[in-house]
Amino acid sequence: MSSSDSDDGVPLSARVSTDINNGKPNDDDVPLSRRRPAVSSGASDSSDSESDQPLSKKVKVETPVKKAVAKRAAAAMPKSNTKPKPKPEPKANGKTRSRVLKRRRPEVSKPKQPAKSVANRKPLIKAESSMVESSADGSVASEGEGEGDYKWWLDEKDGSSEKWHTLEHNGVMFPPDYVPHGVPLIYRKKEIRLVSEAEEVATFFAAVVDGDHGNNPVQPSARPCPRKKRSGSKLEKQAIEEKFKFCLMDGRREKVGNFRIEPPDLFRGRGAHPKTGMLKKRVLPEQVTINIGKDAKVPDPPAGHRWGSVTHDNTVTWLAMWKENVNGNIKYVFLAAGSSLKGQSDMRKFEKARNLKGCVADIRRQYTKDLRSETMAARxxxxxxxxxxxxxxxxxxxxGDDEADTVGCCSLRVEHVQLFPPRTVHFDFLGKDSIRYQRTTEVDQQVWKNLKIFQKKPKTPEDMLFDRLNTSALNKHLQKLMPGLTAKVFRTYNASFLAYNRANREVAVLCNHQRSVSKGFETQMAKRQLLKDHLLWVAPDLKKKHPELAEKEPGVTKSWIKSHWLATCELDREKARKKFERDNEKLKGAGEPELPQSKLDEQLAAIDEREKSINRWHLTARINNIEIDKIEKDENKTTALSTSKINYIDPRISVAWCKKYGVSQDKIFNKALREKFNWAMEVDGDWTF
DNA sequence: CCATCTACTTAGAAGCCCGATT
DNA sequence: AATCGGGCTTCTAAGTAGATGG
Structure with missing residues (x-):
C-alpha cells in the first residue's frame, strides 16, 4: 500500500510529534515530608488517613503550554494509523497504565451494562429479536404531538432516582460511509494514491492542517473534496434526520440533543493534550448501547448490523451510549437543553445555589475559623x-498523564501561586480548556500565611499545594455544611448573586471566560461608561469591591453620551425608512401587496420611544433597554458572557429584572435560551434570588 | 481505601445562516 | 455576485461528582 511509503518519510507528522512527546515523564514519586497534624481529634476528620500517603501523586511532566503549541500538535498524523502505537514508558501512575492497556485492546470490549438499581437491571434484549419492519418509524415524532406544552415546573416532583417511566425513540444517526474522492497526496512532488481508508485519514489531516500553517507539507492543491457535491439533497437529509430529532418520554414529545454518532476524525484535544491528532475511529452500531423503555420498540440498527446491547435503565437520562477509542471516554446521547428533564435539573441547580445563599454566611465564618486550624488537612x-x-x-x-496538564483549586501546584508580602497572591495556571488563569490579588492575611506554609521547604514547584486535600474530601465536608453542597455550587451561587443582569460582565471576568477581542471598537469607552453607570445604579454596593467602576472614562460625559445615542436614533430612523422603501420596491416587482405604512410607523414609534427613554436616562441615570442590549453586545466582544448567562446565572433573576423594568425577554435571551429557560419565565418582577 | 467507571454539566471552536457592504 | 461579519447552532472536549469494585 502506497501510504506505507510515507510512513517514515513522515512528511505529515514529524515536526509535531516531537512536540507531543517532549515533556518526558519523570516518575520519581518524591515522598515528601508530610507533617503529621499535631492534633487530630477530628471528629469530622475520619478521612484523615490521607496523612500517610506520599505527598505528590502527580508529578509535573511538561512545561507550561501555549495554545499555539497545541495547534501545531493538532497537525500530528495519527500514529495509530500508520503503526501500532508503542505505548509510553511505564509510569508511576497506575491510571495511565491501565488506560493504555485498554486502548490497546480495541473495540472488543462490549459496552458495559449499567448496573444501577437492581430493579432496573434487565436481561439484554438482542437487537435482532426486535427487528421489525420499517413502518412504525417516525411514529415517535408524530404521536406525541398536540399534547400542548407541559409545564413540569408546576408539578411537584419527587426526588426519586427514576428519570422516566416510558421512553420511545428511534436510536441514533450514523455518519455516512466514507466516499473516496481520489485526490492524490503529493509527497516530494509525487502524487500518491491512497486506498480509501488511508485517504480518509489523510483527508482528516488536511482539514486540520488547513489554515494558519504556512509551510505545511500538504499543499492546498492536494486538499480534496469540497464538502459540497454530496449525495442526497438537503431536503432528503432533513427527512432522514427527522425521526431522530424527537423522542417520546412519559408520553411527551421531547427534543433529543446529539442524536448523531460522532463521525471519525482526528482527536482534537484542547491545549497540549498528549493524544491530540490520534485517530478517532468510526463507531459501529455494534459498539452502541441503546437505552429505551422496556415496552418500546427497539429501533432498527442500520442494515446488516446489530446494536451492541439494549438496556431499559430508567434511572439515567441517556438514550444511547458508546465508548470512544482515543481516551476511552463514554459518549452519551442526551435530550436537548430545552427538554423538561434538563430543565428540571437546571432548576434544581439554581435552587441549590439559592439555598446556599441562606447559609453562606455561616459557611464563611466556619472556614475563616478553620484557616487557623491545628490540623493541616482542615487548614x-x-x-x-x-x-x-x-x-x-x-x-x-x-x-492523568494522558491528559492536558490543567488544574483547579485542589490540584494547584506550588508553582501556580506566587506570594508577595504582606498579602498579595499571584495566580498563574492553566484551567479548564487550558485557558490561562492569571490574577493578582490581595487575600486574607491568614490565607496568605497558609499558602506560604503549604509551599514550604521540601516541596518543589511541581508538588501539590494542597497535599492533604482532594475534591472528594472537600465535597464530603461541604455536604456536611449544607445538603447537596459541592464545590461547583459556589460558582453558580456567586455568579447568580452578582448577577443583576448588568453585572454580567463582572461575572464573566470573575469566571475567567475569555474571548478574543474583535476589531472596530470605536466607542468602546462610551459603552464602558454606560455600563459602569448602570452597574452602579443597579448595584451601588459594587463600588466597595470594585472602586474602578466609579472612575470616569476620559472625555465621556453624560451629555456626550446622550447626544451620541440621540444621533443613533436619527440614523436608525433613516435606515428604517430606506429599508421600508426597498422592501416595498421588491414586493411591487414581485407583484405582491405592499407593506402597510403602519409597519414603518411602528418601527419609527419604537425609535421615538427609545429617544424618549434616552432623555429619561439622562435625567435618571437609567438606560433604556435597547441601549442595554447594545452595551451588552459590545461587552460580549471581550468576554464570553454567554457562558455565565447560560450556565451560572439563575435565569429568574434576569426574567424578574426584565419584568420589573419593562424590558422584553428577547433583549436578554435568544430563542434557544428562552426555550431552555422556559421554566423561569413565569416569575414575578419582585422575585429575588 | 483508592483508582476507575459512570453520568451528567460546562465549555470553546467550528460551522452555518443571513443581512449588510463592496 | 462575492465577501464580510455577527449571532446562533452544533459539536464534542473537558470538567465535576458520586458510585463501584478490587
Whole structure:
C-alpha cells in the first residue's frame, strides 16, 4: 500500500510529534515530608488517613503550554494509523497504565451494562429479536404531538432516582460511509494514491492542517473534496434526520440533543493534550448501547448490523451510549437543553445555589475559623474553600498523564501561586480548556500565611499545594455544611448573586471566560461608561469591591453620551425608512401587496420611544433597554458572557429584572435560551434570588 | 481505601445562516 | 455576485461528582 511509503518519510507528522512527546515523564514519586497534624481529634476528620500517603501523586511532566503549541500538535498524523502505537514508558501512575492497556485492546470490549438499581437491571434484549419492519418509524415524532406544552415546573416532583417511566425513540444517526474522492497526496512532488481508508485519514489531516500553517507539507492543491457535491439533497437529509430529532418520554414529545454518532476524525484535544491528532475511529452500531423503555420498540440498527446491547435503565437520562477509542471516554446521547428533564435539573441547580445563599454566611465564618486550624488537612480545606468562594476556582479533580496538564483549586501546584508580602497572591495556571488563569490579588492575611506554609521547604514547584486535600474530601465536608453542597455550587451561587443582569460582565471576568477581542471598537469607552453607570445604579454596593467602576472614562460625559445615542436614533430612523422603501420596491416587482405604512410607523414609534427613554436616562441615570442590549453586545466582544448567562446565572433573576423594568425577554435571551429557560419565565418582577 | 467507571454539566471552536457592504 | 461579519447552532472536549469494585 502506497501510504506505507510515507510512513517514515513522515512528511505529515514529524515536526509535531516531537512536540507531543517532549515533556518526558519523570516518575520519581518524591515522598515528601508530610507533617503529621499535631492534633487530630477530628471528629469530622475520619478521612484523615490521607496523612500517610506520599505527598505528590502527580508529578509535573511538561512545561507550561501555549495554545499555539497545541495547534501545531493538532497537525500530528495519527500514529495509530500508520503503526501500532508503542505505548509510553511505564509510569508511576497506575491510571495511565491501565488506560493504555485498554486502548490497546480495541473495540472488543462490549459496552458495559449499567448496573444501577437492581430493579432496573434487565436481561439484554438482542437487537435482532426486535427487528421489525420499517413502518412504525417516525411514529415517535408524530404521536406525541398536540399534547400542548407541559409545564413540569408546576408539578411537584419527587426526588426519586427514576428519570422516566416510558421512553420511545428511534436510536441514533450514523455518519455516512466514507466516499473516496481520489485526490492524490503529493509527497516530494509525487502524487500518491491512497486506498480509501488511508485517504480518509489523510483527508482528516488536511482539514486540520488547513489554515494558519504556512509551510505545511500538504499543499492546498492536494486538499480534496469540497464538502459540497454530496449525495442526497438537503431536503432528503432533513427527512432522514427527522425521526431522530424527537423522542417520546412519559408520553411527551421531547427534543433529543446529539442524536448523531460522532463521525471519525482526528482527536482534537484542547491545549497540549498528549493524544491530540490520534485517530478517532468510526463507531459501529455494534459498539452502541441503546437505552429505551422496556415496552418500546427497539429501533432498527442500520442494515446488516446489530446494536451492541439494549438496556431499559430508567434511572439515567441517556438514550444511547458508546465508548470512544482515543481516551476511552463514554459518549452519551442526551435530550436537548430545552427538554423538561434538563430543565428540571437546571432548576434544581439554581435552587441549590439559592439555598446556599441562606447559609453562606455561616459557611464563611466556619472556614475563616478553620484557616487557623491545628490540623493541616482542615487548614488546607479552609484555604481551598476561601479560594473557591472568592475567586470562582473550580474544584480541580486529579488528572492523568494522558491528559492536558490543567488544574483547579485542589490540584494547584506550588508553582501556580506566587506570594508577595504582606498579602498579595499571584495566580498563574492553566484551567479548564487550558485557558490561562492569571490574577493578582490581595487575600486574607491568614490565607496568605497558609499558602506560604503549604509551599514550604521540601516541596518543589511541581508538588501539590494542597497535599492533604482532594475534591472528594472537600465535597464530603461541604455536604456536611449544607445538603447537596459541592464545590461547583459556589460558582453558580456567586455568579447568580452578582448577577443583576448588568453585572454580567463582572461575572464573566470573575469566571475567567475569555474571548478574543474583535476589531472596530470605536466607542468602546462610551459603552464602558454606560455600563459602569448602570452597574452602579443597579448595584451601588459594587463600588466597595470594585472602586474602578466609579472612575470616569476620559472625555465621556453624560451629555456626550446622550447626544451620541440621540444621533443613533436619527440614523436608525433613516435606515428604517430606506429599508421600508426597498422592501416595498421588491414586493411591487414581485407583484405582491405592499407593506402597510403602519409597519414603518411602528418601527419609527419604537425609535421615538427609545429617544424618549434616552432623555429619561439622562435625567435618571437609567438606560433604556435597547441601549442595554447594545452595551451588552459590545461587552460580549471581550468576554464570553454567554457562558455565565447560560450556565451560572439563575435565569429568574434576569426574567424578574426584565419584568420589573419593562424590558422584553428577547433583549436578554435568544430563542434557544428562552426555550431552555422556559421554566423561569413565569416569575414575578419582585422575585429575588 | 483508592483508582476507575459512570453520568451528567460546562465549555470553546467550528460551522452555518443571513443581512449588510463592496 | 462575492465577501464580510455577527449571532446562533452544533459539536464534542473537558470538567465535576458520586458510585463501584478490587
Amino acid at each position: 488546607q480545606r479552609a484555604t481551598a474553600m476561601y479560594l473557591i468562594d472568592r475567586y470562582a476556582l473550580r474544584a480541580g479533580n486529579e488528572k
